Amino acid sequence: MRFEYVVVGAGFAGCTIAERIANVLNKKVLIIEKRNHIGGNAYDYYNEDGILVHKYGPHIFHTNNKIVWDYLSNFTKWRLYQHRVLAYVDGKYVPFPINLDTINILYNKNFSSEDFKLFLETVRKKSEKITNSKDVVTSQIGEELYEKFFQWYTKKQWDIFPDELSPEVTARIPVRFNRDDRYFTDRYQGVPEYGYTRLFENLIDSKNIHILLNTDYKEVINEIKFEKLIYTGPIDYFFDYKYGKLPYRSIRFEFETLSCEYYQPVATVNYPNDYDFTRITEFKHITGQIHPKTTIVKEYPTSEGEPYYPIPQNENYEIYRLYEKEARMLTNIYFVGRLASYKYYNMDKVVEEALKLFEKIKFTS
Amino acid sequence: MRFEYVVVGAGFAGCTIAERIANVLNKKVLIIEKRNHIGGNAYDYYNEDGILVHKYGPHIFHTNNKIVWDYLSNFTKWRLYQHRVLAYVDGKYVPFPINLDTINILYNKNFSSEDFKLFLETVRKKSEKITNSKDVVTSQIGEELYEKFFQWYTKKQWDIFPDELSPEVTARIPVRFNRDDRYFTDRYQGVPEYGYTRLFENLIDSKNIHILLNTDYKEVINEIKFEKLIYTGPIDYFFDYKYGKLPYRSIRFEFETLSCEYYQPVATVNYPNDYDFTRITEFKHITGQIHPKTTIVKEYPTSEGEPYYPIPQNENYEIYRLYEKEARMLTNIYFVGRLASYKYYNMDKVVEEALKLFEKIKFTS
Ligand SMILES: Cc1cc2nc3c(=O)[nH]c(=O)nc-3n(C[C@H](O)[C@H](O)[C@H](O)COP(=O)(O)OP(=O)(O)OC[C@H]3O[C@@H](n4cnc5c(N)ncnc54)[C@H](O)[C@@H]3O)c2cc1C
Ligand SMILES: Cc1cc2nc3c(=O)[nH]c(=O)nc-3n(C[C@H](O)[C@H](O)[C@H](O)COP(=O)(O)OP(=O)(O)OC[C@H]3O[C@@H](n4cnc5c(N)ncnc54)[C@H](O)[C@@H]3O)c2cc1C
Known part of the structure; x- marks a missing residue:
């Protein structure tokens, strides 16, 4: 041909x-x-209960690049979804990335932004050189918060502790002194109104x-x-x-459909310390679908399988x-x-x- | 290649x-x-409101062929759906194909099977030769019922009156002296439990x-x-x-999604005499999907378009x-x-x- x-x-x-x-x-x-x-890894489809799910894990579109946003907008309308993630730590759901509320809930405090900054100043590790992912985090938030939020999550995700990973892996994770609890702060965020697969069909x-x-x-x-x-x-x-x-690092996705309208308060809950999965995502929060049942997915990182993360x-x-x-x-x-x-x-x-x-x-x- | x-x-x-x-x-x-x-003409997909619809008109699987049923059962489970159709005639919904209830509702009677047979004997046309689709029908049920149920429906469907169509077009439509109101009486009837497209993916x-x-x-x-x-x-x-x-005769499908749970009492309502469409089908009756909205499709026969009916x-x-x-x-x-x-x-x-x-x-x- x-x-x-x-x-x-x-x-x-x-x-x-x-x-x-x-x-x-x-x-x-x-x-x-x-x-x-x-659709590649962004492929979504309706599962056997008629719930729209992302086959290869939850995908949220977010960008500061207006050219890219405008380009894709020729092929889809957007649901203006802004992703929110909670971490389950010490038996409590707290906002993630760490913001003022995270600290106040976790330590039962009433810190102002100033207090929070001062607090971090007392706990953060003033190391000279940042050579790995652990350094990146402890230099910002100290050993204890590192352990609660990063150490074991990273170990689950990569089967490697942060101190053996290059700095850029955790470099992207911010600490916020305000109460902004969005996972991303990009200017343009959303999911294709009728799903990713429809967007690809149009492309x-x-x-x-x-x-x-x-x-x-x-x-x-x-x-x-x-x-x-x-x-x-x-x-x-x-x-x-x-x-x-x-x-590559891969993920085994374990989907479950439950006979209740919602399973958890937000789309994604991270489990840094409990269980073997890293997080649970509930798709209806992302897609906005109304349905008497709900589908969640648990992510188990593995070394075998489809190539997901270099x-x-x-x-x-x-x-x-x-x-x-x-x-x-x-x-x-x-x-x-x-x-x-x-x-x-x-x-x-x-x-x-x-x-x-x-x-x-x-x-x- | x-x-x-x-x-x-x-x-x-x-x-x-x-x-x-x-x-x-x-x-x-x-x-x-x-x-x-x-999937060919049996293709189904979830529309923009997340309702499973048949893109090329409603498809019900029905067969007496056990080999075919068993073969396809290797690739799908079945929802044991049995199709029911009402005709909207003289302002009333009546079962179709014509059965005892159809006549009793339409003529406000209380016929037994025997009465119904005698009635048809008085109205049916005892023509010598059956040369076209009209003859087929009038020889069974007479002029009036022919007009109410077949004449204009056929004209809409083919843009030809039954007397210009070969006999086999209407030959398949039975009259029932009992109250069986199923559209098909085949031994095996249903739709693929997770839709036709999923069945094709498995094939x-x-x-x-x-x-x-x-x-x-x-x-x-x-x-x-x-x-x-x-x-x-x-x-x-x-x-x-x-x-x-x-x-070929084609059909223009007009889909509509309505903000109510159900639109009509059964999957398909035929409109032999009113409007320009031949029938309205509501998919949720066929698929069993539970959803706060509902999608219907109106069928407008046309001479232009995809080749549907020889x-x-x-x-x-x-x-x-x-x-x-x-x-x-x-x-x-x-x-x-x-x-x-x-x-x-x-x-x-x-x-x-x-x-x-x-x-x-x-x-x-
Ligand atoms: C779990 C997970 C969650 C993610 N979440 C987000 C998110 O929230 N937001 C975000 O922006 N990004 C997210 N991503 C990243 C996103 O998936 C990628 O940016 C995107 O899919 C990359 O597109 P691509 O076309 O480069 O690769 P892919 O989507 O992987 O497409 C490559 C395609 O090539 C095909 N292919 C491979 N080899 C061959 C071959 N030999 N012959 C023929 N075909 C072949 C593959 O089957 C695949 O379909 C996530 C990724 C993962 C793994
Ligand atoms: C409105 C409607 C309702 C129906 N309802 C029922 C029902 O309830 N029950 C039932 O049993 N049957 C029903 N049927 C019949 C059913 O659709 C057919 O029996 C079935 O689809 C036929 O399968 P097929 O593979 O022969 O043809 P098709 O399904 O038409 O598949 C042929 C495929 O070939 C492709 N093709 C054509 N030309 C080319 C080309 N040049 N190059 C590449 N590809 C090409 C076409 O795009 C198509 O996908 C219905 C049909 C219609 C139109």
């Missing part, structure tokens, strides 16, 4: 780039997707886009003629693991750089997206990268 | 044959589907089955190498309409026979399904034909 463009992977990276090629360049694209559905709704599902690209790629290939799968797989396998350790990034170097030497083959970049990218970042790649491709076609 | 088998169309015909080839012969199959989804859930969506097979077929092709699309299109276009007139069957003759002369290309046979087949019949075709293919491969 002949297609001017072949895109491997039907997630945000693949569908964005396919949409642009089809609608701006007016060229024929074939998307090849291993799974039996489009690739073009006569120019053909979709081959249930097919690993390697099964067919040698028999397809194309001018350009855009690859959004794992970069190590592309090169037949010649420099070794890039390690493991943030230097030796892995070094392997990645070997692949990246090979990749750069190829002509007419482009790598974009989370798996191809071996980075934990949020959805907005992936769309941003895909739009940038399109600008590059546009001028060479 | 190379595939041992190519199947055109992902409806009941295509997915059944693909499943057998993949799982029994353990051969690789490529399904090519023009639309952006599997083609095999490493051997690859699915190319959003692609007319003619766009790619010349560049695919295959040993056998199974075609379930329109037969005239396959032969580039060389003997002319086979005419028009039952002799001149069309004659054209079909020309195509059929051509088709039979081809080797390694097989025609199966509703569009390829230019017949109004129910789903069970299509599965039956596909299973039979598989037995034939099996021995030549």
